[in-house]
Amino acid sequence: AQSVTQLDSQVPVFEEAPVELRCNYSSSVSVYLFWYVQYPNQGLQLLLKYLSGSTLVKGINGFEAEFNKSQTSFHLRKPSVHISDTAEYFCAVSDQGAQKLVFGQGTRLTINP
Amino acid sequence: EPEVTQTPSHQVTQMGQEVILRCVPISNHLYFYWYRQILGQKVEFLVSFYNNEISEKSEIFDDQFSVERPDGSNFTLKIRSTKLEDSAMYFCASSPGVTGELFFGEGSRLTVL
Numbered sequence: 001a002q003s004v005t006q007l008d009s010q011v012p013v014f015e016e017a018p019v020e021l022r023c024n025y026s027s028s029v030s031v032y033l034f035w036y037v038q039y040p041n042q043g044l045q046l047l048l049k050y051l052s053g054s055t056l057v058k059g060i061n062g063f064e065a066e067f068n069k070s071q072t073s074f075h076l077r078k079p080s081v082h083i084s085d086t087a088e089y090f091c092a093v094s095d096q097g098a099q100k101l102v103f104g105q106g107t108r109l110t111i112n113p
Numbered sequence: 114e115p116e117v118t119q120t121p122s123h124q125v126t127q128m129g130q131e132v133i134l135r136c137v138p139i140s141n142h143l144y145f146y147w148y149r150q151i152l153g154q155k156v157e158f159l160v161s162f163y164n165n166e167i168s169e170k171s172e173i174f175d176d177q178f179s180v181e182r183p184d185g186s187n188f189t190l191k192i193r194s195t196k197l198e199d200s201a202m203y204f205c206a207s208s209p210g211v212t213g214e215l216f217f218g219e220g221s222r223l224t225v226l
Contacts, residue, residue, distance in 0.1 A: 032212060043117070043204060044156070044217040051212060090156060099144055099211050100169055103156040 002027045004091050006104035013081055014112050021076040021107045023091030033074040034092040034101065035065055044090065050074065061085065086111045115139045119205050119218035127226055129194050134221045136188045136205030145188045146206040146215060147180065149173075156204065162188065195225045 007022040025031065035047040048059025055067040065076045074091060091104040118137045126132050138145050147159040160170040162180055177193045188207075192199055202222050206215040 034214070036217075041219075043219040044206075044215075046214060046216075049212075049214055092156075097211055099146070099161045099163070099208075100158045100171075101148075101215060102158065103148075105155045 002031070002093055002095065002102045004093050004102055004104035006089075006091055006107050008107050009105065010108045010110065012110045012112060015083055016080045018079050019077065019081050019085075019109065021089050021091075021109065023074045023076065023104055025072050025074065025091070025093045027072075027093060027095065030096045032094045032096055033065075033067060034094075035059065035063070035074075035076050036090045036092060036103075038088040038090065038106075040087070047076070047089070081109070081111050083111050083113065085109060117205055117207055117216050117218035119203075119221050121221055122219070123222045123224070125224045125226065126195055128197055132192045132195055132199075132223060134190045134192075134203050134205075134223070136190070136218055137186050138188055138205065138207030139209075139216055140186070142207035142209050142216070144168075144208045144211065145180075145182070146208075147190045148204045148206065148217075149201040150204065150220075151198075151201045159190075159203075192223075195223075197225050199223060200225045 003026045005024045013019045033050040036044040037047050050067045058064045063078050088106045090106050092101045094101050120135045145162040150156045160174045161168045179191045181189050202220045204220045205218045208215045
């Protein structure tokens with residue numbers, strides 16, 4: 001069965017500092033990987049996705065993530081964060097060709113001025 | 114930009130009552146989903162729906178739950194007899210295909226007293 005582990009429940013960083021949000025997954029088959037963001041009082045919005053091809057994927061708002069198959073990781077990074085990046089970030093996985101997404105427990109990113 | 118809309122945004126109900134949560138998916142999407150997030154926990158898959166029938170459901174989706182696409186635009190989740198533990202945020206999502214790129218609504222918060 002698939003599972004997703006987000007290693008940090010909360011990550012506080014200062015504005016303009018770099019950030020990495022960690023995500024590890026387990027699956028017995030090939031997967032698609034996603035990061036979703038949830039701003040306060042809003043729904044889940046897709047940040048970026050890995051389906052195939054280049055292991056470094058770029059998303060919206062300056063975020064990027066790298067798929068590492070050997071380490072079964074898909075960490076999210078941003079070189080310089082802004083106050084507006086304050087949100088909850090969810091890593092998710094699905095088997096290729098499957099519909100169901102399995103989510104991690106989320107990481108709350110807090111940006112301090 | 115097309116979006117998934119959900120109503121109501123918040124519903125309070127008494128234990129044992131029936132609740133219907135409504136969703137309008139993006140118009141050209143073919144796959145529809147319900148997820149839920151109990152406060153402080155992961156976003157959990159409930160059910161997926163394609164071609165007017167359930168394509169997959171989780172163990173959470175027991176006989177008290179049902180889904181329906183009564184017309185060409187709405188997608189509903191019915192909870193027949195609510196329990197305290199059904200209190201959660203319920204997210205509707207839709208996707209154009211099976212690549213896992215889901216588009217989420219803003220959620221319906223259900224509080225069961």
